[in-house]
Amino acid sequence: MNLSSALKDRRNQAIPQGVGNLSSIFAQRAENSEIWDVEGKRYIDFASGIAVVNTGHGNPKVLAAAKEQMDRFTHTCFHVAMYDSYVELAEKLNEITPGDHKKKSMLVTTGAEAVENAIKIARSYTGRPAVIAFNGAFHGRTLLGMGLTGKVMPYKKGFAPFPSELYHVPFPGGYRGCEIDESLAALDDLFRSEVDPSRVAALIIEPVQGEGGFNPTPPAFMQALRKICDEHGILLICDEIQTGFARTGKMFATEHADVIPDMMTLAKSLAGGFPLSAVVGRAEIMDAPHPGGLGGTYAGFPPACAAALAAIEVIEEEKLCDRAQVIGDHIQDRFKAMAADGFECIGDVRGLGAMVAMELVKDRDQKTPDADLTKALLGEAEKRGLILLSCGTHGNVVRVLVPLTVSDEVLNEGLDILEQALKTVIG
Numbered sequence: 001m002n003l004s005s006a007l008k009d010r011r012n013q014a015i016p017q018g019v020g021n022l023s024s025i026f027a028q029r030a031e032n033s034e035i036w037d038v039e040g041k042r043y044i045d046f047a048s049g050i051a052v053v054n055t056g057h058g059n060p061k062v063l064a065a066a067k068e069q070m071d072r073f074t075h076t077c078f079h080v081a082m083y084d085s086y087v088e089l090a091e092k093l094n095e096i097t098p099g100d101h102k103k104k105s106m107l108v109t110t111g112a113e114a115v116e117n118a119i120k121i122a123r124s125y126t127g128r129p130a131v132i133a134f135n136g137a138f139h140g141r142t143l144l145g146m147g148l149t150g151k152v153m154p155y156k157k158g159f160a161p162f163p164s165e166l167y168h169v170p171f172p173g174g175y176r177g178c179e180i181d182e183s184l185a186a187l188d189d190l191f192r193s194e195v196d197p198s199r200v201a202a203l204i205i206e207p208v209q210g211e212g213g214f215n216p217t218p219p220a221f222m223q224a225l226r227k228i229c230d231e232h233g234i235l236l237i238c239d240e241i242q243t244g245f246a247r248t249g250k251m252f253a254t255e256h257a258d259v260i261p262d263m264m265t266l267a268k269s270l271a272g273g274f275p276l277s278a279v280v281g282r283a284e285i286m287d288a289p290h291p292g293g294l295g296g297t298y299a300g301f302p303p304a305c306a307a308a309l310a311a312i313e314v315i316e317e318e319k320l321c322d323r324a325q326v327i328g329d330h331i332q333d334r335f336k337a338m339a340a341d342g343f344e345c346i347g348d349v350r351g352l353g354a355m356v357a358m359e360l361v362k363d364r365d366q367k368t369p370d371a372d373l374t375k376a377l378l379g380e381a382e383k384r385g386l387i388l389l390s391c392g393t394h395g396n397v398v399r400v401l402v403p404l405t406v407s408d409e410v411l412n413e414g415l416d417i418l419e420q421a422l423k424t425v426i427g
């Protein structure tokens, strides 16, 4: 039995099945866009730890900043003894997020925690209870995060009841979404049949749905939501946890829609591989909760704050927004060429910047999702040394979240593996 199999056995004995694994890889080390397992096998990483290492695994500047901080101290708890990197990062986030208005930022640790805090702040500011989210949305695995999530498997099944006063409307656009007008009509209907808009604190939306299938929010829809929120005093929260930090070709995906949200939730690539999340918002909104109402023991972990400042510098210095666009266009071109060149199973190719996906179907006319083929493709790609992820409410979307620091050579090698793997599994 090799080391990976032995570790897998121990994992199965010690860790519950609910802690899902998307591959059978046990990582030994990683560098930029490559991972080596405990057997020494090399993998090209098209997952980035689910959109966390946009600046690459082990980015030297990010690591150096975190190490320098670790040598000074790792933890004081910001509520007990403050530190400058928290302040500097808040200033930086206030500066780089959309809008020239006065903003404030708070730090926590995970994406779900950022979502929870954004909702707490929205409720505190508006004095209203209700929150609206979208079908297909993903906002985390806490009770409130699950409640806001619009995807049952694997996130919600068996875990109810969820908090009350959470509502969902259909998500528009793209391959499977409804028309924008239908979604707006459903929102209007919700206001008439379920919850008066004067009781709604916030509407939360991903500028590109991540787990839901890489579905970009149509800019016209985002603009319509902005208007509706303004009309009713509802806060617009953009969940940029997966889309942020250059992934979509702009620092934040909301910028594509030319809309200024009231609050944004950030995490994942914020700190280039360290656990850190943030809520950024209008100063008067962020200041609504009373002193002590926000925070946590580990909130704003000092090495993660230092890493985040370095990661943002890398994104700016290395022009990773431009690079994301180039990478994304290249992947879309490859996928579209495959779709046109005999791969009938590719029903749709879509994305924004370097957040690119192909949807696999049994037949193009009916758009019948092919989750089995998707699973087989991911397995074959792994065998051939490529880490790929799926997503989508039907489990049939292949998504690419390669580090934005990937070289052309490694990117093309990964795309070649993907194509060969798909060829193999369709037989």
Ligand SMILES: Cc1ncc(COP(=O)(O)O)c(C=O)c1O
Pocket: 050, 110, 111, 112, 113, 115, 138, 139, 140, 141, 206, 210, 211, 239, 240, 241, 242, 267, 268
């Ligand atoms: C849009 C979005 N919101 C929230 C989350 C939850 O983040 P975390 O897993 O760090 O709690 C995710 C994670 O994938 C996400 O993509």
